[in-house]
Amino acid sequence: MISRGIITLENARKYQAVYQDRLDHFLYGVLGNHSDATFEHLQQVSPILSTVVCAVGALHAASTDYETLRAEFVTLSGALTFSRRNNIDDVRALCIGAFWISDLSSSLVTMAVRIATELQLHRSFAKALQGDRESYLRARLHYLVYACDHHLSIPYGRPPLTRECEAVQNVRDFLDCRHANHDDARLVSHVLRWRVWTEIFDTLGPNVDRPLSDVEILLVRRFGNALDSLRVEWTDKLGPDIHVGNYPWKGVGM
Template identity: 40%
Template structure:
């Protein structure tokens, strides 16, 4: 390293400029190391150092009309216009390097992040990595997947390397936008990021669905080949894509990107006959089934929450409620205890049942507010649904508070959980805020339960990374509950639990919290607004001051 470079390094360290340090490490690496070999089946990731005009020339293409003699008249329209490469020679570019080769993270730290992900987190979401693998195998296959696994792993071990892993992952994911060649590992990487990186989940899953569609993964569902391992891997990846998409679409008032007519019975039957299928696949199929029901709920109720549900929708509402009950009966207690994640497979069935039941039955409150009496006037036909919603919301809170094993899962579960738990709290606060003769709720007991939940989450997140979404949820939840209780004239003030009176400012001082979102983001969340998407808008409102 020259004297000038050494001086710049010292300045960068002095002013804490990681971007400059990363650039200097990259230059030093390029001078003294060789890169990893190009992995087989690699995608064509764009080199940011390549001039735009050269990239365009390297991929220049022509098009021609073709008449395939093997196909009939009823073909996909676009297949008659075929792309023809012009065989231009592209300027030579450096082989791809992953974030370890670039010196962005030490190999030992990357191994720790990978172990956290592969040994624990991956099992919460039914295994995205297709086979038991080492970090070196992942590196050979995909720098994008390597960055995704390291970023998500770092997020859950309070690692100082999260920021640089996150930055590298987003840069690599961005380079996929105009790439014309993709692999299954590209989709896996985007799904990994979408499940846990809440702030970019919707962007990532959108890209993953587009790539999967271009690769025609959706066709695997309608043409089972139970003896083919390739069919098995592609089909289960599409199932993962379906579930991840619904985590961040239906629950946020957005239409799903994956097909709404998912042929669940065909896939379930094929997997039951597939020699490669495991219990993780059964768990995955249970999620496909419950999210298929959620999709039906979404299209039945729509997103206009100002209007009451028409009486004509009552039979369908009842059928969906029965279907959710049947789903729970079919899958409860069905799974073995996992070596990696304990009894979560069965606990997940219980929580997803209550999440879905709450999502369905909460619509009984739509358009029910009477401004004249400042109360909820719920029709007799919807009274049972209103009370079922309260029951499910309460059950969610009670499970988090009372089940110690489940509490150990919270630093690991996908971001959907970090949304649904506060969703249940705010729903109950909204219900308690108005009189409603038709709704049976224990006011004092419910406020006490929410207080206990606040204390529980504060304790759990005290040792969690500050960037984790649940840290922001926990630090703001007490303010929301306290505000709701103080404005409720029907309920006497409760005594704070031991240790719970500690202010948010003191918590931040002790644990050096710097949440990704402002600690009060939940305060103005309007439950009866446009689905759960209000959480996102409230995040942004407080983040922007």
């Protein structure tokens, strides 16, 4: 980016700091092991991740560099479509873009799910529980893709692409990992909530205009109780975060 004159080094560092120091914590720390990386390091190991981080930082800094960075990110994302060398940093970049760049969300999350599946992130759960850090990072990225996919599908009447695999069914166990942290607790709480919403979607379907039967009304009450139980449970468990304040509590109540 710098050598091609897309942005200056000074601005790149500034935009990355905007994202890295605050915005990433809204997304449960999707940067993972790059959370403290310098711009130079991130640009070297993953140009697409560096680009989307700067783009989102520029967006929130209300900078005119945003459109240029967005265009560069779109170009890099398009190159992933037929690549056979995609990696987990590509998935991270796509998740960040899907969460923050709304007009690209649907396309980006679809690609993120496909690449995550090809990388078999869902199979990292068992080794993560055994303490392997690389497997832990891969497993939590799978949960991030799951949350992103559900966040951008069910509320819009679309079936999610990610499945209720073993890692999702046993998501509470993920907090037993030796590497688990506060962001993981928030992530697990959201996966649990999306599991309930998935059951609601699969049971009642996407047609919100049809009347419910008596049996379905009882099911709605059961689903409501399940969501209320999760809200109470995780409101008690999640405290203020040093980066995003009371957002974890607000997220549970959404």
